[in-house]
Amino acid sequence: MATYENILVETRGGVGLITLNRPKALNALNSDLIRDLAAAIDAFEADPSVLCMVLTGSEKAFAAGADIKEMSVREFPDTYTTDYMAGPWERASTCRKPIIAAVAGYALGGGCELAMQCDMIYAADNAKFGQPEVNLGTIPGIGGSQRLTRAVGKAKAMDMILTARNMDAQEAERSGLVARVIPLANLMEETMKAAEKIASLSLPAILMAKEAVNRSFELTLAEGVRFERRLFQSTFGIADRKEGMMAFAEKRKPGFVHK
Numbered sequence: 001m002a003t004y005e006n007i008l009v010e011t012r013g014g015v016g017l018i019t020l021n022r023p024k025a026l027n028a029l030n031s032d033l034i035r036d037l038a039a040a041i042d043a044f045e046a047d048p049s050v051l052c053m054v055l056t057g058s059e060k061a062f063a064a065g066a067d068i069k070e071m072s073v074r075e076f077p078d079t080y081t082t083d084y085m086a087g088p089w090e091r092a093s094t095c096r097k098p099i100i101a102a103v104a105g106y107a108l109g110g111g112c113e114l115a116m117q118c119d120m121i122y123a124a125d126n127a128k129f130g131q132p133e134v135n136l137g138t139i140p141g142i143g144g145s146q147r148l149t150r151a152v153g154k155a156k157a158m159d160m161i162l163t164a165r166n167m168d169a170q171e172a173e174r175s176g177l178v179a180r181v182i183p184l185a186n187l188m189e190e191t192m193k194a195a196e197k198i199a200s201l202s203l204p205a206i207l208m209a210k211e212a213v214n215r216s217f218e219l220t221l222a223e224g225v226r227f228e229r230r231l232f233q234s235t236f237g238i239a240d241r242k243e244g245m246m247a248f249a250e251k252r253k254p255g256f257v258h259k
């Protein structure tokens with residue numbers, strides 16, 4: 001497995017685990033880290049033995065934002081011509097396999113945006129979410145204004161983005177930003193348990209389920225329901241669907257082959 005300067009990667013069974021690892025900068029996202037992260041996601045996407053991914057940081061910080069020191073010297077023509085913060089900065093959002101963000105500590109600015117690019121967020125009870133870019137004279141740049149609004153609604157998104165206040169884990173769960181709040185000491189164990197469950201299932205069914213949920217953000221209800229129904233019907237063409245239903249009827253565990 002490749003090694004990287006700013007992240008740690010490992011596989012545990014069918015789960016690919018990526019740990020952001022720039023502790024001195026609270027995992028601030030600079031171009032090198034983002035290049036590492038995108039490459040690691042590419043590698044796990046291409047590895048047939050990996051069926052689910054987990055993205056995490058440290059107990060103090062998932063990521064305290066885009067790297068402000070790196071950003072401070074940039075100018076508009078260069079950010080525009082290079083389409084700064086497109087491409088690898090959005091790689092987690094284009095991942096086809098499921099990816100869970102396990103967030104402890106600060107998930108601010110680009111850190112919150114990175115967590116929201118994942119399929120779901122499991123938060124430790126010390127997690128803090130925020131989009132404080134206005135404090136720096138800028139605004140969210142990796143989807144924060146769009147994904148946060150879809151997750152928590154206009155009222156709370158405006159409150160957070162315009163006042164730069166943080167949301168704690170409990171409020172984030174109440175507001176629909178995170179799927180579960182977990183005591184810090186159990187965050188990785190619980191997250192890995194969920195990831196292992198996903199990895200034990202049929203990959204094509206999981207990919208279709210993820211695609212169907214994600215389409216709900218882009219389609220009308222009628223078109224979304226039609227899209228879901230077509231995918232549902234197409235599961236009748238995969239061996240794992242037959243195996244799953246037969247196993248239920250025969251009161252045994254299914255043996256999925258990801259076909």
Ligand code: CAA
Nearest residue numbers: 024025026028064065066067068069108109110140141142
């Ligand atoms: N960029 C670069 N370095 C950062 C950083 C960031 N986003 N966040 C923290 N660091 C660095 C600090 O500069 C400090 O480095 P030094 O020891 O070399 O001074 C180190 O990490 C530890 O940070 P603090 O001493 O500040 O730690 P703290 O516990 O006192 O405070 C914090 C923690 C409240 C998270 C504070 O670090 C902070 O406010 N960070 C910035 C948060 C922020 O504004 N994020 C948004 C960035 S803009 C963005 O992300 C744009 C976008 O949408 C794409």
